[in-house]
Amino acid sequence: MTTILCIGAGYVGGPTMAVIASHCPQHKFIVVDINKERINAWNSDQLPIYEPGLKEVVQKARSRNLFFHTNENIPSLIDQADIIFVSVNTPTKTFGQGAGRAADLQYWEKTAREILEHATSSKIVVEKSTLPVRTAEAMEYILNNNGKGIHFDVVSNPEFLAEGSAIQDLENPDRVLVGGRETPGGQRAVRKIVDLYANWVPREKILTTNLWSSELSKLVANAFLAQRISSINSISALCEKTEADVEQVAHAIGMDHRIGPHFLRASVGFGGSCFKKDILNLVYICEQQGLAEVARYWETVLKMNEYQEARFVENMVHTMFNTLAGKKIALFGAAFKANTSDTRESPALAVCRKLLAEKAEIALCDPYALENARADLGDEAAKVHFTEDPYAAAQDAHAIALLTEWDDFASLDYERIYNSMIHPAFIFDGRNLLDQKSLFTIGFNIVSIGKAPKLHHNNLEKN
Ligand code: NAD
């Protein structure tokens, strides 16, 4: 039996260890966190994050070979562990050198020093967090100058799961990436991590590379994914001017197998805890390496995302006769995407803030993300009415802005909603989830992303 410790019980540490533990009953898995509330939630029926299928996986392994602990017992847990995954947060630095761009490695380095302090035998330390390329070099340096006669092998094993489909992604990953030193010890450590995943992932899907390729591939994968969204969003603006339909364009280009159909959904913008921070980090690394042109190239992916969010609100103001002051607007969705309660960097909250600045009255509706939304909005939450009921949110509203593509929003009784709203009633569909034609027939004015708007008053002008 191998004892595996994971430091950090967040969106990655919790689900990842639960899935690995469920497939490896022969090993013991312990997940620790400094956040007591989070650990209590992992040990209860109310898990700290909403993720389809997570509860079942946790229930299968918890108390059998999966345990969640606060970090009070961390000295002995570190010492007992053979392998330590580190899955702590690596947000964008908000202070000092590199503020606003570089990764804040304080949590990561603290963990490394904790490992060093409490270990009395050699261990494998696995970078699960997303880190700047060559972080492992610094880790090795800190860990291996220990004077204790023990050795640490640092392995990079970045995580590619997406929230909302985390369990599916972990159960059936496109690939698992393991990077290590090309020394006999480094390769032994890599093999140990590969063997863990091989309990359920086909060997041909487990890639091994050198440490730096592995670390960099994680940042590059996110940059490429975000780039596709910014590319299609830029085209959505052109579609709106030319009466081309962005969904038809995406479908047409996506059928070219060299382009492919995925990640071409035009939207109000991408959110989530990682795309922005990882691209900022990539930009910073490029600048540090003297690659200004490369840095500027990737920066435009973020600029296009900001433009898309701003453009969405500008369209709302313009379409609603250039004033939103005192108008009630129902926001359908707070999460940064469907099937998650996560609101980090959610475009829905960015839109909410911009509408509050226009002095609109906001009713925010989401099935799972309201608690996080309230916390993220901080002082501005006091100005927002929160409800899980979309019908209550839309009652007496001038407009609905659909910002998260929850399935439930597609199947609401829009006739009933229309009848409860102030007329003329508007829908701004930031996810192209709703059927423009049928909503227009009901009486709504509807503005979608990358499509010609369907406005009743335009028809009046034309007649
Ligand atoms: P998170 O904030 O949800 O979780 C990190 C956890 O680490 C927190 O609960 C925090 O309390 C804990 N922590 C911090 N310092 C600690 C310490 N010294 N000891 C014990 N616990 C400590 O973050 P996350 O979303 O799980 O992301 C973790 C890493 O994984 C990041 O580097 C992120 O970029 C990367 N990642 C995230 C996702 C995702 O979908 N969220 C996907 C792939 C990779």
Ligand code: UGA
């Ligand atoms: C993303 C990556 O997909 C994961 O592979 C990666 O592990 C993770 O980041 C990470 O490193 O944190 P995630 O942010 O959870 O996962 O979710 P995505 O499905 O990538 O969606 C990100 C944002 O892009 C969401 O706001 C989503 O609505 C938006 N999006 C996605 C679009 O606007 N259009 C699309 O076609 C796809």
